[in-house]
Amino acid sequence: MTGQPAAVSEPKTVGPRASLLRDDPQWADVCLTCGSCASACPISGVDNLDPRKLIRLVVLGRIQEAVDSNWTWKCTMCGKCEEACPMNVEITALFRKIRSMREREKVPGPLHKGVLMALRRGNNLGIPRSEFTDLLKEVGEELAEECCPGFETPIDVEGANVLVTLNSKEPFGEPDDMKFWWKIFYAAGESWTIPSENWEGVNWGLFTGDDEAMKIMVGRIVDNMYRLQCKRLLLPE
Ligand code: SF4
């Protein structure tokens, strides 16, 4: 044996991962592809949506495909997939992170426009303050005539127990729907109020992965809680 010892090759190492979505194993790397999430998902199969497929895209580093896909936008964020997952993959957080990577102008439907409107006017549909308070008073008067004698819509009542936020589609298109829970408050003798500004309870910043907008909207509700010294918060969604 006169030959030179065989050269020892350098150990191979895996470099830092380039993927923005795989910085925590909880995001996707522990997925077993068992399909429990797909079985639990109420919209599995709609337009071929399958949460497992989206997770595979991420695991395989096909991030742009995941971002461009409309699957995450069809997801309701109900969380049933996570409950079913044996590996505790944080599927909804992953989907929201994918949404956050979509260019804002390409966010589907009215969602991003609603975010901009909420930032500008305090609600997703841009209802002006005076129109809003006039409507609330009018609906309250109807309710008093129909079945709740003496009822007056409590707007900006300091010290009320419950601060109530609204889904703007109610005052915009279905104002009678507000009466259902106003009746419950009336029957229960509850102390509650609706703020005249920044009353939107549907945070499309949350839904669209826009953290900055989400924080501003949440902060405004917190400000209302302090301003009116309420103890509890009711969010419709
Ligand atoms: S349930 Fe969890 S482990 Fe199974 S396929 Fe879905 S994400 Fe992967």
Ligand code: SF4
């Ligand atoms: S959170 Fe989305 S993917 Fe998960 S079960 Fe609900 S709709 Fe399906």
